[in-house]
Amino acid sequence: MARSAHAYLRGSTVHFYQWLHSQRGRTLPHGPNVWICGDCHVGNLGPIADRHGRIDIHIRDLDQSVIGNPVHDLVRLALSLATAVRGSDLPGVTTAHMLEAMMRGYEASFEEAPAGMPKRPPQVQACMRDAVERTWKHLAHARVSNTRPSLPLGRHFWPLSRAESAAIEAFCATPALQRLVSALQGRAADARVAMLDSAFWVKGCSSLGLLRYAVLLSVGEADERDYCLIDVKEAVRAAAPRGAHVHMPRDNAHRVLEGARQLSPTLGKRMMATRFLDHGVFVRELLPQDLKLELDTLNRQEAMAAADYLARVLGIAHARQMDEGTRKNWLADLRLNRSRTLDAPSWLWTSVVQLIGRHEEGYLEHCRRYMYALGKAQ
Template sequence: MPLPADRKTMLESRRAMKMARSAHAFVRGNTAKFYEWLAASPAASRVPQGPAIWICGDCHLGNLGPLANEQGDVEIQIRDLDQAVIGNPAQDLIRLGLSLATAARGSDLPGVVTARMMEEMVDGYGAALRDPDQDDPGVEPELVRSVKRRALGRRWKHLAKERLDAVEPRLPLGKRFWALDPDERVALQSLFEDGDVARLILSLDRKGKERSVRLVDAAYWMKGCSSLGSLRFAAIVGLDTGKGKSEYALMDLKEAVEPIAPAYRGARLPKDQGERVVTAAKALSPYLGSRMMPVQMLDRSLVLRELAPQDLKIEVEQFSQGQAIKAARYLAFVVAKAHARQLDASSRKAWGEALDADRRGLIDAPSWLWESVVSLAGSHEAGYLEHCRRYALAA
């Protein structure tokens, strides 16, 4: 079922507006151009071919953050797997490096800080490859500590106030939540009556009470940037005890589309896009993967996930020099843990040696990483200015 014409037009306009807000927003929302410009960069032929594993495919700063598991424990992991494929882990490193470099420039930090960030990224990534079961031996940046503290103290009421503008379990129609079409409402009602869906939701209830699941409210959700234009729904479900008492959960339904990120030739990916996203999540971000399932609705493949109150993204308004360098190491460590848990010890060692082999330039980081980030930063800056010009004229 295609999107209604008026909704599609509005989403395209909203996406253009969000990408025009800053160069960092443009990088986050422009995955297709990232891979196009990466393939054309001078360093493309020297990017090493890493082991064939699940990669994020869109590993920018905003796609990392605290996630909760079924027990309520919190860990920083990859939080968006829309672009996940079995591919080259070097692509995740370059995407993260570009995102961090753009955030540093947006914070008006000198270029030498970006060079130091690339060095720390490689050190953090290598530390996790050597021992993925241990915490990062480096200092956890305050940026990460603060978001983890916020996540650990959050409950349903906090999620409701932020996402729903009220503690009452209703979705306020307006800027973010839009009214459903009749066939969308019928499809959602049917979905939450499905036994497999109900079992997933009930399995996330840590209180272990005997409950039933019912759909309380739902709406089309205008959310994200790169995903705007695909189906996206928010749904509040009630977990009823049968004694007149209910608790609530917020569910996210997001269309899974064919990825832009290049997979290795011959990689065996699930044919169903929702199954691909969930399989990748279980490999890369087990705290998230355990709360997801692929579903079919309106002749589309979607991913259903619970939005836990502890699920947050790492937001950067302004980096200080010290925060930028520490964050680069820590976040690369997080990404490496996601990669490393898919590899045996010998494969981790071989991939680590491949990364170290090119660390002999003017900075203590692989030259292909530095040159890729520099080239992409220039391409994205030019692309961003052109996007702003076009958006301003269209507006």
Template sequence: MARKNITRNKLPKPDVRQALLITRRNARMARSAHAYVRGNTSKFYEWLDGMESHALPEGPAIWICGDCHTGNLGPVADAEGRVEILIRDLDQTVIGNPAHDLIRLGLSLATAARGSNLPGLTTVHMMEALADGYERAFDEAAGDADIHAGKPEAVRVVMKEAVRRSWRHLAEERIEDLEPTIPLGPRFWPLAKRERREIEALFGKESLAELATVLRGGGEDADVEVLDAAYWVKGCSSLGRLRYAVLLDIDGAAVEGDDLCLIDIKEAAQAAAPRYPRVRMPRDNAERVVEGARHLSPSLGERMRAARLLDRAVVIRELLPQDMKLTIEQLTQDEAMKAARFLALVVGKAHARQMDSGERAAWLAELRRNRSKTLDAPGWLWKSILELVSSHAVGYLEHCRRYATEGGIK
């Protein structure tokens, strides 16, 4: 089938991808301090490793996101098309300390505030709003109607767009066309023959074919055919791992929106996030990611499967038109407060649904301890944000210096 895209001869061959992807990742992380924070999970856990023992409270042993920055939250649809804001990237998920997610989200928001040239006092109030939103998820007496009524504009805009999107929007955004092919170019690179063969074999398995047919309403016995596939240049911290876009046809005919299915295949690497000792988690990294998703974001978890491809663990999920990334870049003071409170509530609910009433009450009591007269937020949260903002600012500038030396940015 002819492609309306860049000729293959001008695109990277599979054997030279890795170096190009690492260069691209460095470039993306150098765009802003907030981009550096989002793309450098390991920096966060290096800081955590250097902390004194018991500097942070030990919350209940639950599944946590492990990389809870603003870019990893956004609209997610369930199999029936219902949409809500959830954690949408679970690469780092482990059974661990929920305090880590709260701190990581606070760091992301504080860095966004600095990038928006907001005064330091605004960051102080953001951390108070963060604590308030998170705690409400565990307080049976607290309502969250006022938080939903005061959603930040970025959330309102993305939710409004998400609920009206159709397959046409997904196709035009992801593959830039309604034709049943994936256009090669800057975002999609050609596959090696072995990659193509293994992807086709993957969807010949009943368990994975069912992922596409059941969610698309095709029935368990519907035929699944791989129409096209390409290497997907996507993400930031995950650049350099296996990532593929696969276009499937359900039951033939390739009728627009009814029979086409866009699949994301992503390599699952070992998590940098520390897990609690003596807890049982799947050893396979893909199974770990899927299990974490089922606990933290059930609407997403039900659309994911673990598999093996090219001898590596991969997570497979169908992309729905309503799945979108939440972008919070430029904030006003009012929007900063709303964003901190609302997103913390989202994370808090993902944590709270895994706890019984006793665990929720005990964790809430811990969160409300050791408040000062000048800060209505946990002291350990504020101290952590101060240290992390400082260390990431230095790390960002050093990253830019090294990358500029290599000739990557002008």
């Protein structure tokens, strides 16, 4: 998290909501209660492949998904984009134009006859191109040791305890996992599934302190054998606030699964929820085409195009859950509170300005603590 301000943003979801609800002045509007991502930063969007191999840009991380206020996704995405703009050393006026473009894209998803998606921005198009070209060998090179059917123990993969190994072997023999693995196009429903290796997975910020496992499987017989990598991740209570008087699955793994089905059906159809060692976990096969979107270096035009495009992806995920009347009313609410100098709601601009300050303060303090801890360790 100390590597960059944007890396810190990705790992500070709890702080984000604490900061958001401690803002001075204006309060956020209350949108209709729908399933929201809850952690909608740029890195949580990207190419996702469906069970038939078709690829498109979707929300790709639903750990924080709840039924709540869609404004929270808007502010989180706006802060993420503003951080990317600052990281590209662009002037502050670009942030203002970027927020305007973002709102235009989001609002377009709620119009009575929404237009199709615009041309993909260069960074998004490059990520899509990489996703289309990736094969199992690319995934194996990144996650598995030189395409060998084993997980290389070391920095990212740790050995399991006997209890963990036994539980994973039992899980791999269940009909539920068989159905999940055989759901992809080209795999027979009765294909033989065998576990080759498993390990504790030390992964990103959202996994800190949680159970997470990588499981390497073979599918089919020796002459037509396929390999797949399964991600088993513990689900915990979301930091994102839920709406009042809403009904969601009480089990956190089933909450994440339902959030995925509503917001990213392509991904939700590739997931399952279960219990593992008395913890709720959600499970999915990692496909080579599933990539994280990165906005490293932007110019003004690229920043605006990326904001418009990604906001449309988010808007479509929200809009599909609303009836026509709700979409119309929500669109009317979004178009309020404009000023003569900014074609974006004043509450969004105020939130981003204040949150950038709190975020920068938190990031520098985190770096100071990290430097101190590293010095003591040495």
